[in-house]
Amino acid sequence: MNLDELKQIRKRNFLAHKKKKKEYYLKSKLTKKEFDYEAELNNENFFSKIKAIAHEQKMYIDNRKEAIVTKINDYRNTKKEYYEQNKEKRLEYNKEYREKKKEELKAYRKEYYKKLKEKQLNKLEEE
Known part of the structure:
Protein backbone atom coordinates (compact mmCIF):
# COMPACT_ATOMS: atom_id res chain seq x y z
CA MET A 1 0.00 0.00 0.00
CA ASN A 2 1.15 3.48 -0.67
CA LEU A 3 0.56 6.60 1.34
CA ASP A 4 -2.45 7.83 -0.68
CA GLU A 5 -4.32 4.55 -0.19
CA LEU A 6 -3.64 4.64 3.54
CA LYS A 7 -4.92 8.20 3.74
CA GLN A 8 -8.11 7.24 1.88
CA ILE A 9 -8.70 4.22 4.13
CA ARG A 10 -8.11 6.36 7.22
CA LYS A 11 -10.51 9.00 5.93
CA ARG A 12 -13.20 6.39 5.17
CA ASN A 13 -12.81 4.82 8.60
CA PHE A 14 -12.99 8.21 10.29
CA LEU A 15 -16.13 9.18 8.37
CA ALA A 16 -17.75 5.82 9.18
CA HIS A 17 -16.92 6.30 12.85
CA LYS A 18 -18.31 9.82 12.76
CA LYS A 19 -21.53 8.60 11.10
CA LYS A 20 -21.92 5.79 13.64
CA LYS A 21 -21.39 8.24 16.51
CA LYS A 22 -23.96 10.66 15.08
CA GLU A 23 -26.52 7.88 14.71
CA TYR A 24 -25.94 6.78 18.31
CA TYR A 25 -26.49 10.28 19.66
CA LEU A 26 -29.57 10.82 17.51
CA LYS A 27 -30.98 7.50 18.70
CA SER A 28 -30.34 8.36 22.36
CA LYS A 29 -31.85 11.79 21.80
CA LEU A 30 -35.05 10.25 20.45
CA THR A 31 -35.37 7.79 23.32
CA LYS A 32 -35.14 10.53 25.96
CA LYS A 33 -38.53 11.54 27.23
CA GLU A 34 -39.57 15.14 27.36
CA PHE A 35 -39.49 16.69 30.81
CA ASP A 36 -42.38 19.00 31.65
CA TYR A 37 -40.89 21.54 34.02
CA GLU A 38 -44.16 23.35 34.63
CA ALA A 39 -45.94 20.21 35.81
CA GLU A 40 -43.01 18.73 37.73
CA LEU A 41 -41.77 21.85 39.48
CA ASN A 42 -44.88 23.88 40.16
CA ASN A 86 10.89 11.51 50.04
CA LYS A 87 11.48 13.60 53.15
CA GLU A 88 15.24 13.85 52.66
CA LYS A 89 14.91 14.74 48.98
CA ARG A 90 12.33 17.39 49.77
CA LEU A 91 14.41 18.91 52.56
CA GLU A 92 17.49 18.99 50.34
CA TYR A 93 15.53 20.57 47.49
CA ASN A 94 14.05 23.19 49.84
CA LYS A 95 17.50 24.01 51.17
CA GLU A 96 18.91 24.46 47.66
CA TYR A 97 15.88 26.50 46.64
CA ARG A 98 16.23 28.82 49.63
CA GLU A 99 19.93 29.30 48.93
CA LYS A 100 19.22 30.09 45.30
CA LYS A 101 16.48 32.54 46.20
CA LYS A 102 18.73 34.08 48.85
CA GLU A 103 21.39 34.79 46.23
CA GLU A 104 18.81 36.18 43.80
CA LEU A 105 17.35 38.38 46.51
CA LYS A 106 20.82 39.67 47.43
CA ALA A 107 21.49 40.58 43.81
CA TYR A 108 18.08 42.22 43.48
CA ARG A 109 18.53 44.28 46.63
CA LYS A 110 22.01 45.35 45.54
CA GLU A 111 20.67 46.51 42.19
CA TYR A 112 17.63 48.17 43.78
CA TYR A 113 19.68 50.17 46.28
CA LYS A 114 22.12 51.14 43.56
CA LYS A 115 19.28 52.54 41.44
CA LEU A 116 17.76 54.26 44.48
CA LYS A 117 21.09 55.89 45.29
CA GLU A 118 21.45 57.10 41.71
CA LYS A 119 17.92 58.57 41.81
CA GLN A 120 18.65 60.44 45.03
CA LEU A 121 21.94 61.76 43.62
CA ASN A 122 20.16 62.92 40.48
CA LYS A 123 17.54 64.70 42.60
CA LEU A 124 20.24 66.43 44.65
CA GLU A 125 22.07 67.51 41.51
CA GLU A 126 18.86 68.96 40.04
CA GLU A 127 18.17 70.99 43.16
Missing part, protein backbone atom coordinates in the same frame (compact mmCIF):
# COMPACT_ATOMS: atom_id res chain seq x y z
CA ASN A 43 -45.48 25.36 43.61
CA GLU A 44 -47.33 22.27 44.85
CA ASN A 45 -44.70 19.72 43.83
CA PHE A 46 -41.51 21.76 44.16
CA PHE A 47 -40.71 21.15 47.84
CA SER A 48 -41.69 17.49 47.68
CA LYS A 49 -39.39 17.01 44.65
CA ILE A 50 -36.52 18.76 46.43
CA LYS A 51 -37.05 16.59 49.52
CA ALA A 52 -37.14 13.45 47.38
CA ILE A 53 -33.91 14.42 45.63
CA ALA A 54 -32.19 15.22 48.92
CA HIS A 55 -33.39 11.90 50.37
CA GLU A 56 -32.04 9.97 47.37
CA GLN A 57 -28.68 11.73 47.64
CA LYS A 58 -28.48 11.03 51.37
CA MET A 59 -29.29 7.36 50.81
CA TYR A 60 -26.59 7.16 48.12
CA ILE A 61 -24.01 8.75 50.43
CA ASP A 62 -25.05 6.51 53.33
CA ASN A 63 -24.71 3.43 51.15
CA ARG A 64 -21.26 4.47 49.96
CA LYS A 65 -20.01 5.95 53.24
CA GLU A 66 -17.74 3.05 54.15
CA ALA A 67 -16.17 2.96 50.70
CA ILE A 68 -15.62 6.72 50.74
CA VAL A 69 -14.05 6.64 54.21
CA THR A 70 -11.71 3.78 53.23
CA LYS A 71 -10.65 5.63 50.06
CA ILE A 72 -9.93 8.78 52.06
CA ASN A 73 -7.90 6.81 54.62
CA ASP A 74 -6.00 4.98 51.88
CA TYR A 75 -5.20 8.31 50.23
CA ARG A 76 -3.98 9.74 53.54
CA ASN A 77 -1.79 6.70 54.17
CA THR A 78 -0.25 6.71 50.69
CA LYS A 79 0.38 10.43 50.93
CA LYS A 80 1.99 10.01 54.34
CA GLU A 81 4.19 7.16 53.08
CA TYR A 82 5.21 9.20 50.05
CA TYR A 83 6.22 12.15 52.22
CA GLU A 84 8.13 9.90 54.60
CA GLN A 85 9.99 8.24 51.74
